[in-house]
Amino acid sequence: MGESYLNRAVEFQLREEQSMRIHLFGSCSGTEPMPNRHHTAFAIEWKGGLYWFDAGENCSYTAHMMGLDLQQVRAVFISHTHMDHMGGLGNLLWNMRKLNERTHRISGKTVELYLPDLRPWEGVRELLRYTEGGFAIDFELKAAEFGDGVIFSKDGLTVTALHNHHLAHQEGEPWRSFGFAIDAGGKRVVYTGDTKGLEDYKALLPCDMLLAETGHHPPVKVARDLLESGVQPGVLCFIHHGRDILADAAGQYREVRAVLGERVRILDDQITLRV
Amino acid sequence: MCTEEKKAAGEEQELKVHLFGSCSGIVPVPDRHHTALAVEWRGGLYWFDAGETCSYTAHMMGLDLRRVRAVFLSHPHLDHTGGLANLLWSIAKLGRREGGMEGKRIDLLFPDIRIWNGVEMFMHCSDKDLSPGFALAASEYRDGVIYSGDGLTVTALHTHHLPHQEGEPWRAFGFAIDAGGRRIVYTGDTGGFGDYRALLPCDLLLTETGHQQTAAVARCLKESGLAFGELCFLHHGQAVLADPEGQARAAQEILGDRVRILDDGTTIRV
Numbered sequence: 001m002g003e004s005y006l007n008r009a010v011e012f013q014l015r016e017e018q019s020m021r022i023h024l025f026g027s028c029s030g031t032e033p034m035p036n037r038h039h040t041a042f043a044i045e046w047k048g049g050l051y052w053f054d055a056g057e058n059c060s061y062t063a064h065m066m067g068l069d070l071q072q073v074r075a076v077f078i079s080h081t082h083m084d085h086m087g088g089l090g091n092l093l094w095n096m097r098k099l100n101e102r103t104h105r106i107s108g109k110t111v112e113l114y115l116p117d118l119r120p121w122e123g124v125r126e127l128l129r130y131t132e133g134g135f136a137i138d139f140e141l142k143a144a145e146f147g148d149g150v151i152f153s154k155d156g157l158t159v160t161a162l163h164n165h166h167l168a169h170q171e172g173e174p175w176r177s178f179g180f181a182i183d184a185g186g187k188r189v190v191y192t193g194d195t196k197g198l199e200d201y202k203a204l205l206p207c208d209m210l211l212a213e214t215g216h217h218p219p220v221k222v223a224r225d226l227l228e229s230g231v232q233p234g235v236l237c238f239i240h241h242g243r244d245i246l247a248d249a250a251g252q253y254r255e256v257r258a259v260l261g262e263r264v265r266i267l268d269d270q271i272t273l274r275v
Numbered sequence: 276m277c278t279e280e281k282k283a284a285g286e287e288q289e290l291k292v293h294l295f296g297s298c299s300g301i302v303p304v305p306d307r308h309h310t311a312l313a314v315e316w317r318g319g320l321y322w323f324d325a326g327e328t329c330s331y332t333a334h335m336m337g338l339d340l341r342r343v344r345a346v347f348l349s350h351p352h353l354d355h356t357g358g359l360a361n362l363l364w365s366i367a368k369l370g371r372r373e374g375g376m377e378g379k380r381i382d383l384l385f386p387d388i389r390i391w392n393g394v395e396m397f398m399h400c401s402d403k404d405l406s407p408g409f410a411l412a413a414s415e416y417r418d419g420v421i422y423s424g425d426g427l428t429v430t431a432l433h434t435h436h437l438p439h440q441e442g443e444p445w446r447a448f449g450f451a452i453d454a455g456g457r458r459i460v461y462t463g464d465t466g467g468f469g470d471y472r473a474l475l476p477c478d479l480l481l482t483e484t485g486h487q488q489t490a491a492v493a494r495c496l497k498e499s500g501l502a503f504g505e506l507c508f509l510h511h512g513q514a515v516l517a518d519p520e521g522q523a524r525a526a527q528e529i530l531g532d533r534v535r536i537l538d539d540g541t542t543i544r545v
Contacts, residue, residue, distance in 0.1 A: 032369050033334040057361045058328045064303040081400040083364040090397075091327045091357045098302050123397025130351035130390060132300065176400075 018185035021045040022209070022273045023066060025059040029215030029240045030084030037269055038062065039084040040240045042191075042211070046157045046184045049074040052092070053180065053191055054085040060092040066270055070096045071105040075112040075152055077159060079193030080167060080177035081120045084240075090124045097137050106139040113143040114151055114159075116176045147174060157184040164193055164200035166216070179204060187275045190233070194240065198225040205231040209275045211267075213240035219252050219266075223259040237265045237273070288455045290545040291315040292479065293336060295329040297539050299485030299510045300354030307539055308332065309354040310510045312461070312481070316427045316454045319344040322362070323450065323461050324355040330362040336540055340366045341375045345382040345422055347429060349463030350437060350447035351390045360394050367407055376409040383413040384421055384429075386446045417444065427454040432474055435466030436486070449474060457545050460503075464510065468495035476502035479545045481537075483510035484522070493526035493534065507535045507543065 023045060026038035039056025043063065050072045052059075060070055073096060078086050093111075100106045115121050121143050128135040152159040159182050163175030179193040181204040188207040194215060195201060201212075210233035212222050219238055226232050238245065238256075245252045249266050256264045267273075293315060296308035309326020313333065320343045322329075330340055343366060349355055363381075370376030385391050391413045398405050405411060422429040429452050433445030449462040451474040458477040464486060465471060471482070472495075480503040482492055489508055496503055506526065508515060515522045519536045526534040537543075 030368070032365060032372065033331040035335060038328075038331070057331065057358070061303040061308070061327065065305060083361060083398065083401040086401075087361045087364070088327065090353060094353045094357065095302060098300070102302075117400050120397050120400045123393045123395070123399070126393030126396060127353065127356065127390065129393075130387060131353040131356075 017047065020182070020184050020187060020189060020275045022189065022211070022275065023063065023068060024239065024267050024269060024271045024273075025062040025066075026056040027239050027241055027267050027269050028056075028084070028246070029213065029242050030082060031243065031246065034246055037241065037246070039087055040213075041085075041088060042239070043068070043073075044157075044182055044184075044189065045072075047155055048072060049155060049157075051157060051159070051182070052076040054079055055087070055089040055092050056084050057087040057091075059088040060095040062270060064095065066272070069099075069105075071099050071103065073111055074154070075114065075159075077152070077180060078113075078115045079179065079191070081115065081117050082194070085194075086120060090127050093124070093128065093141065094131065094135075097135065100137070100139065104138075108139060110140040110142050112152065113141060114146045115143060116146060116174070116178055118143060118145050145174070146178070157182065160204070162201065162204055165196035166194040166200075181207065189275055198222070198229060202229060202231065205229075205233065208234040209273070210236050211239050212236060214238050214245050215240045215242040217242075218244055220255040220259060223256040223264065227259055232260065233263075235263050235265065236260060237267050239267050241266070287317060289315075290454050290457055290459070292459060292481070292543045292545060293333065293338060294509060294537050294541045294543075295332040295336075295539065296326040297509045297511055297537050298326075298354070298516075299483065299512050300352060301513070301516070304516055307511065307516075309357060310483075311358060312509070313338070313343075314427070314452050314454070314459060317425050318342060319425060319427070321427060321429070321452065322346040324349050324463075325357070325359040325362050326354050327357040327361075329358040330365040332539060334365065336542070339369075341369050341373070343381055344424065345384065345429075347384045347422070347450060348386060348390065349449065349461070351387050352464070355464075356390055359390075360398050363394070363405060363411065364398065364401065367402060367405060370409065371407055376407070379409040381406070381409065381411055382422065383411055384416045385413065386416065386448055387444075388413065388415040415444075416448075418448075427452065430474070432471065434463055434470040436464040436470075451477065459545055468492060468499075472499060472501070475499070478504035479543065480504070480506050481509055482506070483512075484508050484515045485510045485512040488514060489522045489526040489534070489536075490529060493529035497529055503533075504545075505533050505535065505543075506530060507537050509537045511536070
């Protein structure tokens, strides 16, 4: 009996260690401010690290209020440089520094920043340069521009980027808008970023969880396209909500559930999911 | 004058302060965001400091961001500037969606124009046109009258919150805002009472507790004999955050009930 209980406890702990947690800080697209929703941002928690995807305004405040330790942030990935995806980046770094002044848990470490375009990063740096103490820090911020392919692989977590057609693109110029596949513990989470449609992220599927935006697509169309493609995800979670969901989340949920059944969710700010 | 005319005249003279963020630059605190407020006068909003989430909170308070006439930043620290880009982005968003911004101009007054350079660089890839149909007029200010429009005047006075080199510009300021025969003083971050004494007397004093104790401010005010109308604390530091009632009482014991500790989302009539 005792041995069986111990086995179950060990199994539970192993499952916990080998699962990703997704913490959603902001579920709104780039509309005017909406009650109880902030701009897009979430983090994947894996083996004690936080891997941050997009950084809409207020994301670090919300994360701190959810009880997360911002000093666990290992890397930040920005899908594209629109304000509703990176308006909170400066404050995220500022809050990390503020916390580190008290407990020094980032001291000596490197936090990696992946942006599809480094020009806005220069603006963030310029703003931080004139804040308290010139934003002197005893940890390193390492910013890099990325393109298609595996852009991060550490501690058993891999991030693969794939460009999409959300932003206009000129032949020979770098792509500036991306979706991501995040692989860890044998599971895959796909975050579409902002897209032109399923064709933009189909190559990242199949996956265990798909985080798909509705800022530019009716949710029911996303569900139907997935059904017809034959590569439906384990769970489909809508984020970056556009006006359809903002106006009638319950009605939209009924429509998508009729297409894909119970494995569909419309996410709110401050939700944590496990994959 | 009929009742309706009297009401209209009253509204014309109404002077309000809306507080969006009451917190100083510490780690996130429940129900409090970084410092930002707006003075409402004759249908215009005059924005002072712009901590993160200020435009979100203002919109949720029912204020129309398209009425922003000018933004004044007291100093370049991020707990006073971290929401500026989102504020301007939200104004542009509302203007595109609902109109009403065509031909307008918003003045942006900085103690250090390099802040604006950073915001512009940050915003450029988000929107090629930061102000569709309207103008953003950014400038650096010094001591003295820095704004005067529609019967509202803003006077800046440097503080000792930031180190200062002889011959270099001051980079931290407090403000006196005059409209309708009343004066609001917002101290910004200070080196103490001596930094804003010259802006008094006033009808409403908004001062910070990130670097001052409530009782010390109250004592200095009492000893000065200068009129202040109401004393409201904002930009709260550790002492107020830990014990707002106790810190309010400490100042009230000296000045009576004309003392308040402000919360986010508060509106005050002056």
